[in-house]
Amino acid sequence: MLKSKLHTKLFISSTLIVSAVTFTPFDFQSATPFNHRVEAAAKYYTTTVNLNLRKMASTSGTILTTIPSGKTVTYLSTYGSWYRVSYNGTVGYVSSQYLKAYQPTTVKTYTTTANLNLRKMASTSGTILTTIPSGKEVIYLSTYGSWYRVSYNGTIGYVSSQYVKVTSSSTITPDSTTTYYTTANLNLRKMASTSGTILLTIPSGSAVTYLSTYGSWYRVTYKGVTGYVSSQYVTTSSGSDTSKKTIVIDAGHGGNDPGAVYGSVYEKVIALDMAKRLMSTLTNTYDYDVKLTRSTDTYLSLSERVSLSKSYKADVFVSLHANSSVYTSANGHEVLVPTTESYTTNPYISASRLLGSSINREIGSRIYAVQNRGVKYQNVYVVGKNVVPSTLVEYGFISNSNDRAYLTNGTNRQQMANATATGIHQFMRSYY
Numbered sequence: 229m230l231k232s233k234l235h236t237k238l239f240i241s242s243t244l245i246v247s248a249v250t251f252t253p254f255d256f257q258s259a260t261p262f263n264h265r266v267e268a269a270a271k272y273y274t275t276t277v278n279l280n281l282r283k284m285a286s287t288s289g290t291i292l293t294t295i296p297s298g299k300t301v302t303y304l305s306t307y308g309s310w311y312r313v314s315y316n317g318t319v320g321y322v323s324s325q326y327l328k329a330y331q332p333t334t335v336k337t338y339t340t341t342a343n344l345n346l347r348k349m350a351s352t353s354g355t356i357l358t359t360i361p362s363g364k365e366v367i368y369l370s371t372y373g374s375w376y377r378v379s380y381n382g383t384i385g386y387v388s389s390q391y392v393k394v395t396s397s398s399t400i401t402p403d404s405t406t407t408y409y410t411t412a413n414l415n416l417r418k419m420a421s422t423s424g425t426i427l428l429t430i431p432s433g434s435a436v437t438y439l440s441t442y443g444s445w446y447r448v449t450y451k452g453v454t455g456y457v458s459s460q461y462v463t464t465s466s467g468s469d470t471s472k473k474t475i476v477i478d479a480g481h482g483g484n485d486p487g488a489v490y491g492s493v494y495e496k497v498i499a500l501d502m503a504k505r506l507m508s509t510l511t512n513t514y515d516y517d518v519k520l521t522r523s524t525d526t527y528l529s530l531s532e533r534v535s536l537s538k539s540y541k542a543d544v545f546v547s548l549h550a551n552s553s554v555y556t557s558a559n560g561h562e563v564l565v566p567t568t569e570s571y572t573t574n575p576y577i578s579a580s581r582l583l584g585s586s587i588n589r590e591i592g593s594r595i596y597a598v599q600n601r602g603v604k605y606q607n608v609y610v611v612g613k614n615v616v617p618s619t620l621v622e623y624g625f626i627s628n629s630n631d632r633a634y635l636t637n638g639t640n641r642q643q644m645a646n647a648t649a650t651g652i653h654q655f656m657r658s659y660y
Contacts, residue, residue, distance in 0.1 A: 272330035281320040285310035350375035408462040416455040420445035478547040479503035483527025488552030505645035545618040559628040560599030572612040584619035587651030
């Protein structure tokens with residue numbers, strides 16, 4: 229039997245309901261029949277407003293989700309004035325008048341076809357900076373008449389376009405790339421090495437487009453220049469729209485409430501350590517405003533934890549725990565989300581479930597040593613009685629030898645914390 233945390237296990241099979249959003253979504257003002265079908269001009273589109281994605285091509289169609297303004301969707305087909313599109317794995321219909329065509333970026337590699345002078349100006353009278361040997365790769369920057377402005381071994385200048393040729397070309401689309409942001413002034417290098425030639429220095433906070441991975445290096449493109457950067461100095465968060473969001477992390481139990489106990493292993497200790505690690509990652513990597521319900525071995529009632537969430541004006545609340553059972557074979561991590569019973573007064577049931585699913589997905593995809601028990605609907609006080617998207621994470625069973633060995637290792641707990649942080653961040657990006 230699993231340990232009691234003032235909640236009762238309950239499984240619900242009903243369909244998720246998307247909660248109301250605080251911004252104004254748009255729809256076209258009239259439904260269009262399905263018998264007029266044409267093809268759109270582009271494969272990708274960007275939303276120009278917060279836009280409802282509906283189950284049917286009609287303003288009376290069920291709203292599946294609301295797509296924030298500026299997000300990219302993949303076009304599938306046309307139904308009158310509606311487009312059938314895919315957004316974050318969800319397929320539905322949106323009004324075509326609130327979309328604009330997304331222009332994919334093409335990255336080309338140019339190679340010299342002769343020994344070629346690199347000049348300071350786009351003219352044969354321009355000072356020669358260096359002579360580029362035939363067959364060498366140059367980075368194209370822009371065009372000036374019959375001249376190309378290029379970068380070669382870190383030197384930028386102009387070459388005659390007739391003596392270079394395109395040796396490779398790739399199109400960057402939303403399906404194939406991810407946007408990262410630099411966390412420091414970062415060198416873009418020609419090779420995946422600190423000895424590689426510096427093509428340019430990317431300012432901190434700049435957006436780069438990810439292309440591929442080479443060990444601890446990312447191949448990226450920045451303002452048309454392609455090269456390599458150290459992956460430890462980029463993040464998927466721009467920091468521009470997340471720094472105002474507050475995340476409350478609740479370390480379960482504490483003080484005279486040890487939680488689950490197995491020998492010298494205490495749940496309250498694991499929970500507090502996980503909370504501090506998670507706070508560090510969310511703050512330093514993603515730039516969120518993170519609050520802890522407790523930072524020391526202190527007892528808090530369940531109602532006090534919810535009150536703290538309210539006083540901190542939380543945007544998200546996540547409670548951290550470790551599990552236990554009289555059966556030592558019970559094992560695995562799981563995430564608990566609210567039920568639709570009258571017990572639940574939290575107005576963000578659907579958002580809480582999306583949050584829980586996002587965290588579970590990230591932990592499950594990164595942590596293989598601990599079984600994934602999935603997302604479960606349960607009546608949990610700090611989740612069901614909260615007033616913001618909330619969930620509870622059980623990282624494993626300390627009563628199970630395998631889980632206990634994993635959870636008592638600091639490196640492993642950091643991996644769990646990092647996965648949880650990514651799950652929270654993915655939810656924040658999609659929901660807010």
